[in-house]
Each structure stands twice: as C-alpha cells, then as structure tokens.
Amino acid sequence: MDIKDLTIKKARELLDKKEISAKELTNSCLENIENKNKELNVFLEVYDDVLKSAEDAQKIIDAGNSKELTGIPIALKDNLLFKGKKVSSASKILENYRAIYTATSVQKLIDQSAVLLGRTNMDEFAMGSSTENSAFGVTKNPLDSSRVSGGSSGGSAASVAGNMALGAIGSDTGGSIREPASFCGLVGLKPTYGSVSRYGLMAMGSSLDIIGPITKTVTDTEIIFNAIKGKDKMDSTSIEIKKLKDLKIKKLKIGVPYHLIDQDGISDEIRKNLNDSIEKFKLLGFEIENIKLPNVDKSLAVYYIIMPAEVSSNLSRFDGIKYGLSVDGKNLLDVYKKSRGQGFGKEVRRRIILGTYVLSSGYYDSYYGKAMLARKIIRDEFDSAFKKVDAILTPTTPFPAWKIGEKKSPLENYLADIFTVSANIVGCPAISLPSGFSKIDGKDLPLGIQLMSPHMSENVLFEIGKYFLGENL
Amino acid sequence: MIFKEEIKKLADLARIEIKEEEQEKLAGEMGDILNYVKIIQDFHSDENEEFTNPSLVVRGGQGGVINVLREDENPSESGLYTDDVLKEAPQKENGYIKVKKILG
Numbered sequence: 001m002d003i004k005d006l007t008i009k010k011a012r013e014l015l016d017k018k019e020i021s022a023k024e025l026t027n028s029c030l031e032n033i034e035n036k037n038k039e040l041n042v043f044l045e046v047y048d049d050v051l052k053s054a055e056d057a058q059k060i061i062d063a064g065n066s067k068e069l070t071g072i073p074i075a076l077k078d079n080l081l082f083k084g085k086k087v088s089s090a091s092k093i094l095e096n097y098r099a100i101y102t103a104t105s106v107q108k109l110i111d112q113s114a115v116l117l118g119r120t121n122m123d124e125f126a127m128g129s130s131t132e133n134s135a136f137g138v139t140k141n142p143l144d145s146s147r148v149s150g151g152s153s154g155g156s157a158a159s160v161a162g163n164m165a166l167g168a169i170g171s172d173t174g175g176s177i178r179e180p181a182s183f184c185g186l187v188g189l190k191p192t193y194g195s196v197s198r199y200g201l202m203a204m205g206s207s208l209d210i211i212g213p214i215t216k217t218v219t220d221t222e223i224i225f226n227a228i229k230g231k232d233k234m235d236s237t238s239i240e241i242k243k244l245k246d247l248k249i250k251k252l253k254i255g256v257p258y259h260l261i262d263q264d265g266i267s268d269e270i271r272k273n274l275n276d277s278i279e280k281f282k283l284l285g286f287e288i289e290n291i292k293l294p295n296v297d298k299s300l301a302v303y304y305i306i307m308p309a310e311v312s313s314n315l316s317r318f319d320g321i322k323y324g325l326s327v328d329g330k331n332l333l334d335v336y337k338k339s340r341g342q343g344f345g346k347e348v349r350r351r352i353i354l355g356t357y358v359l360s361s362g363y364y365d366s367y368y369g370k371a372m373l374a375r376k377i378i379r380d381e382f383d384s385a386f387k388k389v390d391a392i393l394t395p396t397t398p399f400p401a402w403k404i405g406e407k408k409s410p411l412e413n414y415l416a417d418i419f420t421v422s423a424n425i426v427g428c429p430a431i432s433l434p435s436g437f438s439k440i441d442g443k444d445l446p447l448g449i450q451l452m453s454p455h456m457s458e459n460v461l462f463e464i465g466k467y468f469l470g471e472n473l
Numbered sequence: 474m475i476f477k478e479e480i481k482k483l484a485d486l487a488r489i490e491i492k493e494e495e496q497e498k499l500a501g502e503m504g505d506i507l508n509y510v511k512i513i514q515d516f517h518s519d520e521n522e523e524f525t526n527p528s529l530v531v532r533g534g535q536g537g538v539i540n541v542l543r544e545d546e547n548p549s550e551s552g553l554y555t556d557d558v559l560k561e562a563p564q565k566e567n568g569y570i571k572v573k574k575i576l577g
Binding site for chain 1: 474479480483484486487488489490491499502505506507510511512513514527530531532535541554557558560561562563564570572573574575
C-alpha cells in the first residue's frame with residue numbers, strides 16, 4: 001500500500017475500521033526501508049522484532065482496545081534507550097552498546113503498542129545540523145539526495161519524508177527537531193523544557209535538551225506529544241502540562257521580530273517565504289505585530305557557550321571503563337585519553353575542548369558567566385514579548401537544505417541554528433511548519449517557518465499550525 | 474586567538490588524546506568560534522545583575538523552582554541490577570569492573 005499521504009490520524013481510522021492491518025502498514029514501511037535505506041542511510045538498524053510488534057498490536061486492535069498509536073510504525077532517534085537494543089548516538093564510542101533500560105518516552109510508545117521500527121541516523125551525540133557528523137555516514141534528503149536531511153535528528157525526519165515511518169521521535173537541543181523537519185517538508189515540535197521526560201535520552205546539554213515528534217501534520221505531532229509528555233519520577237526536571245482552555249483562535253496575535261530577519265546571512269528565498277507566510281496568516285485573520293527582541297541576535301553566541309560547557313561535563317562519563325569502546329593504554333589515564341580520542345568524532349572532540357575552555361579558570365566569568373547573564377536577559381525579553389503577542393514567528397532556518405559537503409567550517413554549520421536556539425535558551429515550546437517550496441537548481445526544496453509560544457502553551461502552536469496548514473477545515 | 478599549546482592543555486584536562494597535526498587545525502577553528510561568541514561581551518546588561526541558575530531560566534517566568542529531594546530509603550535488593558550494569562563493561566572480574574593499577 002502507498003503510505004505517501006497517510007497520516008497517523010488517518011491510519012488510526014483505517015486500522016480501527018479493519019480496512020488495513022498493522023502488519024500491512026508495517027510491511028509498507030519495511031518495503032520502503034528495504035528499497036531506499038541503502039541509498040539514503042536513514043536507519044542505522046531496523047529492529048528484528050518489528051513484525052512481531054505489529055502482530056501484537058493487531059491483537060489489541062482486534063480486541064477493540066486500541067490507543068492512539070497502537071499499530072502505528074514509529075522511528076526512534078539513535079540516542080533513545082530501548083532495553084536490550086543497540087543504541088549508539090551515531091558514535092564509535094557506543095557502536096556495540098546495548099541499552100540496559102528503556103527511556104520513559106519510548107516506554108510510553110510501547111505502552112500504546114506503537115510499532116517501533118528501529119533507530120535512525122543522527123549527528124554524533126546530536127552535535128550538528130546535517131548528520132554529516134555521524135560516525136556512520138550522512139543521511140541523504142529523500143526529496144533531493146544530493147542534499148542533507150538536516151540534523152541532528154536527520155534520520156528521524158528522513159524516515160517520515162521517505163515514507164519509511166508514519167512518525168518519528170527526535171531530540172532538540174538547539175534546533176535538532178525543527179531544522180530537519182523544515183529541510184524535509186515536515187512538522188517538528190520542540191516542546192516546553194521538562195514537558196517530556198529526558199530519562200533514557202543520552203544527555204547533550206541538560207538545560208537545553210528535550211524530546212519531541214516529527215510528523216507530516218500538526219495533528220499527528222499533537223498525537224505523539226500527548227503520548228510521550230508528562231511528569232516522571234525518573235527526571236526531576238519533568239513537569240505536567242495541564243490541558244489548557246480552548247483558544248479563541250481568530251483573536252490570536254502573532255509577533256514578528258523583523259529586525260532579526262534583516263540580519264546578514266539569511267537567504268532571499270527564506271525572506272520571501274516568510275513574507276508570503278505572513279500574508280497567509282493575515283488572510284486567515286491573525287493579527288501581525290512588529291516586535292523587538294533586542295538581545296536575541298546574540299542567542300547563537302550564548303548557545304555556543306552554554307551548550308559546549310554542558311557537553312564537556314555530560315560526556316565525561318565516557319571513559320573506556322564502564323561501557324563502550326575501550327582502547328588499551330600504558331596506564332589508566334592513557335586508557336581514558338585513547339578511548340575518548342579514538343571513540344569520539346571530530347565535532348564531539350571540538351565541543352568538549354570548547355566547553356573545557358569556557359569553564360576553565362580565567363575564562364569562566366567572561367564566557368560562561370556572561371552567557372548565563374545573557375540567557376536571563378533573553379528570557380526576560382521573551383517574557384515581555386509574550387505579554388503583547390500569543391506567538392512569535394520567524395523562519396526555521398536561514399537557508400534551505402544544503403548540498404552534502406558544501407559547508408566546510410564548523411561556524412558555517414552553527415549558523416543554521418540562528419533562529420532555533422532561542423527557544424532552547426528560554427525553554428519555551430516551538431514548532432516548525434512546512435511553508436512551501438523554493439526552486440533551487442531545478443528542484444523544489446521545502447522551506448519552514450517557526451512559531452514559538454509561552455511555556456506550556458503547546459496548544460497555541462497546534463491551533464495556529466492547524467490553521468496554517470488547513471488541517472481544521 | 475588560541476595557541477596549539479593551549480589546545481594541548483585543554484585536551485589533557487578533558488582526557489582526550491588529540492594528534493599533533495589536528496591540534497593546529499583545532500586551534501584555528503576554536504579561534505573562529507571564540508571570535509564569534511565574544512559578541513556576548515557587549516549585550517545590554519546591568520553590570521550588577523546577579524547570576525541566575527539555568528534551571529530558573531528555562532522555566533520561564535513561572536518561578537516556583539525548588540530542589541527535588543526524596544528520603545534515602547527502600548534500597549533495591551543488593552545485586553538486582555549488577556548483571557545488567559556489568560554486561561556492558563569492557564573488563565570485569567567477579568562482579569567488579571576491572572581497571573588498571575592506580576597506585577604505583
């Protein structure tokens with residue numbers, strides 16, 4: 001069966017009406033994986049018990065006990081633990097590691113009897129915007145295989161865009177769900193900090209990390225978000241998001257920080273697409289207001305201090321002793337250095353060194369200390385903006401998906417995160433919505449817009465998003 | 474500007490072996506990145522602003538962030554997870570992780 005236009009919502013109806021079986025649905029995904037994975041490098045592994053999961057899900061459907069995701073094929077980013085299965089964060093240091101427990105978000109999918117297909121490629125330890133930093137090769141974009149899928153959750157986005165899964169789970173530290181979603185023409189949600197438990201997610205920047213969905217529609221994103229969210233005793237930073245009251249949708253006001261969009265380094269097609277999207281919102285009845293976020297242009301700089309600082313501490317656990325790759329040396333220190341030197345890829349090493357630098361005595365105050373002050377100021381600017389508007393609109397990325405190998409320096413790659421990092425810095429939710437295409441080198445490349453809203457108001461993003469994509473007609 | 478010698482020192486602190494030829498390149502890249510992030514030095518701030526814990530910042534304006542504590546009680550049965558945890562250790566012996574001699 002063709003699942004190109006099949007959403008999770010539609011699949012649920014078809015499954016419950018017995019028009020399709022969970023096995024047929026799963027087989028369609030497996031067929032597409034079989035045909036395309038060699039070329040695109042989306043899945044690092046397809047689990048060996050996928051069909052068994054589909055059969056188990058079918059029994060639940062047949063008994064009339066199905067939940068929203070029962071029998072729905074979903075892909076997992078390779079940094080989410082699933083007990084007994086390999087999980088590597090696309091790193092050599094964990095190449096043969098098997099999870100000894102299951103992440104809460106994954107358990108919640110299992111509890112609904114979703115069919116977990118396998119683990120998808122990513123930038124090593126989620127550090128990158130293109131999966132070019134994976135130790136196992138780049139994931140090509142299913143819409144144009146000469147280009148990247150984005151990252152770090154590039155494999156997750158490509159699995160949905162390539163019709164190998166109906167939905168996928170990724171993680172977002174500075175844009176790693178939203179950027180690949182926009183590069184693949186999909187919806188991607190970075191939820192409110194703490195709304196989804198991080199238990200069992202390999203840590204990158206603990207004050208920034210969050211797990212979220214990548215799907216074809218806002219409705220599907222909402223379904224997965226509702227399935228995985230919630231307070232968890234295994235993650236003390238997790239919180240409960242209560243159901244908010246219904247929104248008076250047409251009265252919502254969207255703020256646009258035009259001064260950010262006038263910066264250098266933003267491509268013409270992105271600017272044009274944003275203006276087209278603004279016109280569309282106006283036609284839909286939304287009020288658009290020009291807003292100022294005076295220090296938000298420094299978010300990326302703040303991010304590239306805080307994130308490596310947290311990375312350097314989080315990745316100190318990899319030592320060649322407790323688990324993962326171990327390279328023998330002449331003494332214990334030598335084992336540490338060799339295991340980490342050979343196990344970590346270039347970008348991971350670079351960020352650990354950078355983090356070590358900004359935290360080292362003599363530089364701490366002028367880098368980390370200053371970044372923490374700036375973080376609070378940026379948070380305050382968002383708070384004041386949200387007193388005036390219900391959501392803030394920007395492009396998701398400053399340019400569309402680039403050609404594999406095109407970006408040479410680390411800094412060039414980092415600039416892809418310019419619009420996305422702010423939401424992680426302040427902890428608010430943000431969604432990327434597909435906003436059309438731009439013809440580049442004869443191919444239609446998808447573009448995306450980003451909406452951000454106050455903490456715990458994902459419902460604002462869902463409502464506006466559904467209007468924008470025409471899902472509530 | 475950052476020098477090769479500094480990279481060497483940082484790599485030592487971070488317990489990462491980095492080859493000679495890569496140190497030079499890394500110094501250049503780090504210099505570029507630090508040159509970019511230094512723009513935070515001139516954001517508009519009150520000099521007397523106090524340092525805020527990150528967990529307070531990411532919660533937005535809601536406040537109410539408190540330490541999450543629990544009583545240290547009901548330990549799991551001894552050895553219950555030992556096999557699981559040790560399964561992934563590269564070197565082990567009699568239920569322990571084995572490491573090289575630390576004291577000379």
